[in-house]
Amino acid sequence: MADEKQSGKQIDFWPDFRSFATYPVQRKKIFGAAPKLFTIGSCFAIEIRKAFQARGLTVYPDYTSIQFDPATQILDKLPRQRALMHYDTFSMLQEFECAFDLWTDRAASFIEVRNVEANSLLGSDLIFKDPTRRMIYGKTREALADVSTKVDQTFRAGLDAADVLVLTLGLTEVWRHTVTGRYFGAQPEFGFGGGIGKATFHQSSYPENYANLRMMVELLRTNYPAKPIVISVSPIHLESTFSDLDVGTATTESKAILRAVAGQVCRDFASRNVHYFPAYEMAQFSHEPVWAPDGRHVRPEFAASVVAAFFEAFGDEAVAP
Numbered sequence: 001m002a003d004e005k006q007s008g009k010q011i012d013f014w015p016d017f018r019s020f021a022t023y024p025v026q027r028k029k030i031f032g033a034a035p036k037l038f039t040i041g042s043c044f045a046i047e048i049r050k051a052f053q054a055r056g057l058t059v060y061p062d063y064t065s066i067q068f069d070p071a072t073q074i075l076d077k078l079p080r081q082r083a084l085m086h087y088d089t090f091s092m093l094q095e096f097e098c099a100f101d102l103w104t105d106r107a108a109s110f111i112e113v114r115n116v117e118a119n120s121l122l123g124s125d126l127i128f129k130d131p132t133r134r135m136i137y138g139k140t141r142e143a144l145a146d147v148s149t150k151v152d153q154t155f156r157a158g159l160d161a162a163d164v165l166v167l168t169l170g171l172t173e174v175w176r177h178t179v180t181g182r183y184f185g186a187q188p189e190f191g192f193g194g195g196i197g198k199a200t201f202h203q204s205s206y207p208e209n210y211a212n213l214r215m216m217v218e219l220l221r222t223n224y225p226a227k228p229i230v231i232s233v234s235p236i237h238l239e240s241t242f243s244d245l246d247v248g249t250a251t252t253e254s255k256a257i258l259r260a261v262a263g264q265v266c267r268d269f270a271s272r273n274v275h276y277f278p279a280y281e282m283a284q285f286s287h288e289p290v291w292a293p294d295g296r297h298v299r300p301e302f303a304a305s306v307v308a309a310f311f312e313a314f315g316d317e318a319v320a321p
Contacts, residue, residue, distance in 0.1 A: 022305070023282045025313040030228040030275065031164050033316050036060065038158050040095065041168025042087045044234035044279070047303040048168070048310075049083055055307070060158025066150045072139040073147040074118060074192065084151070085134055087170040089212035089261075090183035090204070094132055096219050099156040106132060106152075107145055109180045113137065116193025131177065131184045131198065135191035164314075165220055165227055168279070169258040170234045172209060173242055173250070175199035187242065201242045209261045217269055229274045230314065231262045235283030237296045255280065277313065279306050 011017045011024050036058040039049050052059045064082050068075050076084050086092045097103040113119060113129045118137045128144040130136040133151065138144025159165070175184040177199055188195030213231070220229055233255060241250035259280060266276040282305070283290050283298060290302045 017285075021287060023278065023285060023309060025278065025309045027313055028275065029316070030230075030273065030314045035163040035315065036161060037164050037166055038162035039083075039166045039168070040086050040092055041166075041232075042085050042170030042234050042236065044170070044236045044298065044303075045166075045168040046081070046083055046085060047298060047300065048166070048279070048307060050300070051303045051307040054304070058161075060162045061154045062158060063151070063154055066147070066154055068147045068150065069143070072122065072143040074121060074135065074137040075147055075151070076133070076135040076191075085185075087186065088172065088174050088183070088204070089169060089209045089216070089258075090174050091132065091185045092167070093212045093216055094182060095155055096216050098152050099159060100219055100223060102219075105180075106130065106148060106182075107141075109177050109182045110141060110144060111195060111198050113194035116189070118192035118194060121192060129194040131188075131195050132182050134185040137192065137194070159220075159224070163227065164230065165224070166230045166232070166277075167213075167216065168232050168234050169209075169213070169262060170236070170254075171238055172204045172254045172257050173238070174202050174204050176202050203243050204257075206257050206260060209257055210264060213261050213265045214268065217265055217274055221269070221272055221274075226273070228314070229269075230277050230310075231266055231274065232277045233258045233262055233280040235280045235290075235298065239296065275314070277310060282306055282309065 017024065034057060037052055038060045039045050049059050063078055063084055066075060086095065094103060098106060109130065109132050110128050111131055113127050114125060118129065119125060119127055122137065122139045124139050128138050128141045130144055130148045136148060138147060175187055177184065184195065184199050188199050217229060238247055238251045238254060241247045243250050245253065262276055266274055286302065288302065288305060290298055292299050
């Protein structure tokens with residue numbers, strides 16, 4: 001990817017831009033060799049996390065360190081998946097609010113669950129779900145509170161330990177809890193079930209997502225004034241839409257809103273070590289194969305290329321393989 005034509009300067013003209021064999025990322029060193037990274041986001045963030053770990057880097061939150069009882073607790077797809085997903089800025093902001101003690105009543109959003117797959121997995125007609133995250137259940141309310149609290153603690157510990165904070169934005173379609181007004185981590189009935197009738201669909205707007213991301217950055221700047229923050233937008237297409245649009249149009253609208261939000265927030269905080277990374281653009285303009293056979297997810301090889309570009313853009317050149 002290195003090219004003397006690039007030399008850290010933006011490429012102003014399309015023919016010059018297209019002349020690069022790989023995406024011409026701008027260089028701005030913000031960390032040294034082997035940084036410890038904190039990542040949060042959707043399934044693209046999971047792929048990036050895997051690519052970071054393949055380089056031998058430490059990535060937080062370390063969800064695999066959480067001890068839970070599979071007979072009484074379900075923690076998403078751990079230990080198989082190794083991380084939790086956050087698709088939207090609403091569920092992401094809730095995690096930061098909880099980490100910094102601005103939201104202390106997560107348990108108020110717990111719901112009772114009957115007659116879904118999770119009941120069978122836990123062997124009980126009545127179990128409980130934390131819908132503000134994706135797939136977290138307990139056989140009792142106490143068991144759920146225990147595993148949910150451990151996620152809270154692991155999230156905050158990861159923020160404390162990391163050198164660089166990476167936020168990846170996924171989509172704008174969200175579900176609002178009908179009782180507490182908080183937001184679900186995924187649509188009702190997602191995964192192992194539960195939540196039908198407990199939330200209303202909301203097609204979120206640019207102002208809402210801008211406010212959410214700005215608040216996240218302000219919280220991080222207040223608590224970690226020196227840690228670099230990198231914001232990107234996931235290129236992965238929506239699997240489905242709950243809007244009145246087709247899924248292709250809904251995907252485009254979602255990404256357009258989030259890309260505009262990311263750009264504006266990075267400009268707002270440009271002098272405070274907040275940076276945009278063009279993962280979304282790399283997928284759109286790449287010369288290499290990007291998409292997995294399903295046409296929605298990215299190939300692991302492309303995720304590795306994104307991570308290589310990340311280090312070329314922000315790290316010591318010696319870090320890149």
